[in-house]
Amino acid sequence: MNKIKMIxxxxxxxxxxxxxxIWAMIKENLILPFVDLNTEYYDLGLVxxxxxxxxxxxxxxxxxxxxxxxxxxATITPNAQRxxxxxxxxxxxxxxxxxxxxxxxxxxxxxxxxxxxxPTVSCWKKPIIIARHAYGDVYSxxxxxxxxxxxxxxxxxxxxxxSENIQGFDFDSEGIIQIMHNKDISITSFARSCFNxxxxxxxDLWFSTKDTISKKYDHHFKDIFSQVFNNEYADRFKSAGIExxxxxxxxxxxxxxxxxxxxxxxxxxxxxxxxxxxxxSAFGSLAMMTSVLVSPDNQFEFEAAxxxxxxxxxxxxxxxKTSTNPIxxxxxWTGALKKRGEMDSTNDLVVFSDNLEKSCIEAIEQGxxxxxxxxxxxxxxxxxxxxxxxxxxxxxxxxxxMI
Ligand code: NAP
Ligand code: MG
Numbered sequence: 001m002n003k004i005k006m007i008x009x010x011x012x013x014x015x016x017x018x019x020x021x022i023w024a025m026i027k028e029n030l031i032l033p034f035v036d037l038n039t040e041y042y043d044l045g046l047v048x049x050x051x052x053x054x055x056x057x058x059x060x061x062x063x064x065x066x067x068x069x070x071x072x073x074a075t076i077t078p079n080a081q082r083x084x085x086x087x088x089x090x091x092x093x094x095x096x097x098x099x100x101x102x103x104x105x106x107x108x109x110x111x112x113x114x115x116x117x118x119p120t121v122s123c124w125k126k127p128i129i130i131a132r133h134a135y136g137d138v139y140s141x142x143x144x145x146x147x148x149x150x151x152x153x154x155x156x157x158x159x160x161x162x163s164e165n166i167q168g169f170d171f172d173s174e175g176i177i178q179i180m181h182n183k184d185i186s187i188t189s190f191a192r193s194c195f196n197x198x199x200x201x202x203x204d205l206w207f208s209t210k211d212t213i214s215k216k217y218d219h220h221f222k223d224i225f226s227q228v229f230n231n232e233y234a235d236r237f238k239s240a241g242i243e244x245x246x247x248x249x250x251x252x253x254x255x256x257x258x259x260x261x262x263x264x265x266x267x268x269x270x271x272x273x274x275x276x277x278x279x280x281s282a283f284g285s286l287a288m289m290t291s292v293l294v295s296p297d298n299q300f301e302f303e304a305a306x307x308x309x310x311x312x313x314x315x316x317x318x319x320x321k322t323s324t325n326p327i328x329x330x331x332x333w334t335g336a337l338k339k340r341g342e343m344d345s346t347n348d349l350v351v352f353s354d355n356l357e358k359s360c361i362e363a364i365e366q367g368x369x370x371x372x373x374x375x376x377x378x379x380x381x382x383x384x385x386x387x388x389x390x391x392x393x394x395x396x397x398x399x400x401x402m403i
Pocket of ligand 2: 277
């Protein structure tokens, strides 16, 4: 069989711990035998980020701007414990945070549905896609620890030299301060990405914030969405037969649980972070969820929604076999390769990606699974496998489809 050629490269971002091990296995068994892989490689493993003073993260984000498509392995976000474990020069920022700050945009997270995993919420029949704003709010907030009584004074300085006072706060003892922001340009592009995605997928769009309490901040998000919708999308939604509606986040949570799914739920940065974990877990597992960052300029970064699975990695280091689920990482690769195929009109790449996804789903539906799915899958016969055997099982299915 001739290997599939790629006209343009994708940006490949390697990562840490167990997912780094899985990354190499996926390439070796599922991609390289079939595709003449063309990637621009960046090592975002913590060791290399530390060596490069984290400039590698900025370089790879700029590479995604150039090549339009990236695929990222999960990476460690350092905390105090990692400082000693990796002997770090500095507590480097989250690579995802840095990349999102540079690319801006929206993260869409969608559960991978298989027939033999029933959602915990029994009325959910169709996927719920989370659209998470990927810029600002608490992720780039400034924080300050108040150590004794005093007052917070805040002032906004305009470029022309004028200024305006913002109401502060009087502390009569110790406390804590957080200052966060967002930008209209980013909120507007968040809104547009959501409306475009809803049209592309022909699904209703829900948006929720806490505007009753956050009367200026959250209300501003609501107003921008409403303005963009009325000016640019209302007619297109009507002809597509889909609906946009805004509701308070408390109400949305209750409705989501009672719904049968089949819609996109747009959320601010923090809400989307938390709710996507909730929704993916209720659909089965964090390892059964795809995640893609779509920038306002139509650049795409595909990744898994879960972390580096540290606990499994420590077992792996002791020489034990682990049963870590590679599905989300495989789907990050298929998402990126499929998008490359679509953009470059290389249909072979699209067909290959579809076949690889089908092979994954088929394996699980026939009861070949990793341990995390053991209590979720309803099948007559279940075979729990270690990661490598599971990937090889998928590779055999893929080979049959690619002949
Ligand atoms: P995690 O890596 O997602 O793992 C938490 C637990 O979830 C695991 O111990 C495992 O449970 C289960 N799990 C997650 N993914 C799995 C998979 N593919 N297959 C089977 N089980 C899976 O989260 P964490 O332990 O909180 O974080 C570890 C590191 O990842 C941290 O350094 C964090 O900074 C980083 N992180 C990175 C990203 C990213 O790059 N996108 C996202 C989140 C966290 P059991 O142990 O019970 O089997
Ligand atoms: Mg999260």
